[in-house]
Amino acid sequence: MHPWNAEAVQRAMQVYLVMGSVNTKQDPMEVLRQAIAGGITLFQFREKGTGALVGEARITLAMRLREVCSQHGVPFIVNDDVELAVAVEADGVHVGQDDADAALVRARIGDGRMLGVSAHSVDEARRALQAGANYLGVGPMYPTPSKADAHAVLGPAVVAELRAAGIAVPIVGIGGITPDTTAAVMAAGADGVAVISAIAGAANVCAAAAQFAAAVRGMQA
Ligand SMILES: Cc1ncc(COP(=O)(O)OP(=O)(O)O)c(N)n1
Numbered sequence: 001m002h003p004w005n006a007e008a009v010q011r012a013m014q015v016y017l018v019m020g021s022v023n024t025k026q027d028p029m030e031v032l033r034q035a036i037a038g039g040i041t042l043f044q045f046r047e048k049g050t051g052a053l054v055g056e057a058r059i060t061l062a063m064r065l066r067e068v069c070s071q072h073g074v075p076f077i078v079n080d081d082v083e084l085a086v087a088v089e090a091d092g093v094h095v096g097q098d099d100a101d102a103a104l105v106r107a108r109i110g111d112g113r114m115l116g117v118s119a120h121s122v123d124e125a126r127r128a129l130q131a132g133a134n135y136l137g138v139g140p141m142y143p144t145p146s147k148a149d150a151h152a153v154l155g156p157a158v159v160a161e162l163r164a165a166g167i168a169v170p171i172v173g174i175g176g177i178t179p180d181t182t183a184a185v186m187a188a189g190a191d192g193v194a195v196i197s198a199i200a201g202a203a204n205v206c207a208a209a210a211q212f213a214a215a216v217r218g219m220q221a
């Protein structure tokens with residue numbers, strides 16, 4: 001399985017699409033294909049919220065989206081559900097502070113899969129790294145329409161705080177990020193942006209993803 005060294009993880013963080021069927025009015029498979037055409041570098045299957053698929057339908061969608069990612073060489077991450085990640089041979093799992101214990105997740109998935117952990121403070125970040133996280137998802141950067149139970153808005157300043165505290169692992173900012181605010185998130189020290197609505201909900205998904213890719217690249221020059 002792919003060795004997820006820090007450099008490979010950092011590259012994957014650049015434009016990270018997070019999506020489930022409830023985040024788009026279009027066919028999720030087509031949205032994913034368009035987002036890949038626009039330049040996303042990582043995909044997370046996050047099937048939750050009102051109206052989310054359950055049971056076989058959820059597993060089938062996961063397998064289909066996983067296949068699209070495989071066809072295009074885009075790594076595939078599963079949100080929350082470690083057993084689903086193993087079942088569909090995902091490249092990794094993302095867990096939050098209220099999900100399964102990160103150290104237990106690491107033990108279950110082994111070293112070959114990527115482990116992402118949500119962190120809102122230096123303390124949470126240090127514990128996540130201790131547990132074996134490959135990257136941190138940090139946010140919300142801004143108010144988000146996509147997560148009803150989101151943590152209070154932290155802003156890009158929290159990323160700068162983590163960097164100042166010596167947290168060197170790849171960081172992706174999440175929450176309410178648009179192409180226009182990407183520069184501020186990157187300038188604070190993030191390696192990329194994780195996005196739901198501004199890509200999955202866009203009328204032109206490919207163009208939206210391309211705008212994020214250009215904004216991220218602009219900060220790397
Ligand atoms: C990349 C990334 N960062 C943070 C989150 C949020 O995870 P969590 O806090 O567990 O909330 P849910 O997404 O599970 O509702 C994420 N999913 N991805």
Ligand SMILES: Cc1ncsc1CCOP(=O)(O)O
Binds near residue numbers: 177198
């Ligand atoms: C899953 C998640 N975790 C923190 S904010 C958020 C939602 C991000 O969605 P959007 O990009 O639409 O604000």
Ligand SMILES: [Mg+2]
Binds near residue numbers: 079096
């Ligand atoms: Mg979670």
